Amino acid sequence: MPKAASRHSLAGRGEPAGGARSWRIGDRPSARRWLIGSVVGVGLGLVFAAASDALSVSDAFFDENGPIESLQALLLAVTTLVFCWSAWRSTDSKAFFSLCMAGASFVATLREVPRCGGPYAAGDLCVPQTDKDIALAIVGLAILLVMGFSRWNWRDVLDLRNLRYVWITGLSALTLALAEIAERVHLPRVEESVELVAYALLAIVALRLVARIRD
Template identity: 35%
Template sequence: MASCLPRPSWSETARPVAVVWILLALVLAFACYFATRQLADVAGAAAFFAEDGPVETLQAGLVGLAGLVFLLGFRRSGDAKAIFCLGMAVVMGLAMQREIPNCASAYYDEGVCLPATGKAVFVGLLFVGALICLAVKRPRLWSFFNPRNLLWAWPAGISLAMLLLAEVAEHRLAQDMEELLELAAYLHLLAFSVWTARLPARHSCLFACRA
């Protein structure tokens, strides 16, 4: 038997408690709503929540941190769970570069930014890094296509729903609500990444994690 055991499936992964994740999403959503109401008349709030404004730098930091935690989850798990964590890390990386303003954007004023070439290089390195991780760890890819192995991952769907609500807010021209909902969704994802990666140290391994 190997020195570390994977936890790829529903039976080997702690069940997410529905009320906790739903309540967390509701608390974050209501916090966004009340924050929007409270900040409506605050000087500088409009600039903070503007397109390519400072709030997007904060969002990029949160989603980048979530990506790093998902990478830790990849390191500490095997098979379906490892593949899911790596996929989420890639998605978080893509979201991070999306949130970082383009230096050539008409909306960009000051702060952190990346040129279009920098974004393209980052995305390329992201996918190359993911392929290297898969080649080194060699999880059993077929395990990812068994839905039973990913039943524990449903809280990520709540974060996705919050991002969809943010898109609705954008179409309704509620810029501050859109940005706050995105911020709430990224906080929810960060919490989920921490929950996912919290395996005991005795189960951790760097390379192939197999029984």
């Protein structure tokens, strides 16, 4: 009797195809819940921006390299680690997606940290551009090496049907687009508040992945 195909997670464990570390039917997100949740999240961001203005919260809170951007950077850093954990504990397309999102979250984290010598650097709270470039190169190389040496089922990884499990990350991207529009029309409070919502949505996606991993 032929043996069942084996899949392997980054943690090095093999398991039968369709196992608990790959996508399952239950992993498909509810479009209604996520769309409503995203709209509510953006709404809360707008309320926060309006309330901060009504309560005369200092503009410095929303400045580049202000407290809200520090919160964004911290949230993104944690999200990066959660995606890394998901990649480590998952296999095939789920591991691939988690690894890619970990890289994207890391890039976003560096983006929120001011560059030393740049217009928004404040005191010691900055990272030299050279260090940023080195960090990006190291992380990029690490991701490529992991992909190159993984024993994933690449037919599964590249299956376009996997989009039904990961489309929710697009909601975070759309929310970031709204923040970009707010920036262009010079509404910094709205921009930073909605941007924080976008990163929170991404963090929820990462936590959802980890919560659905079964040994």
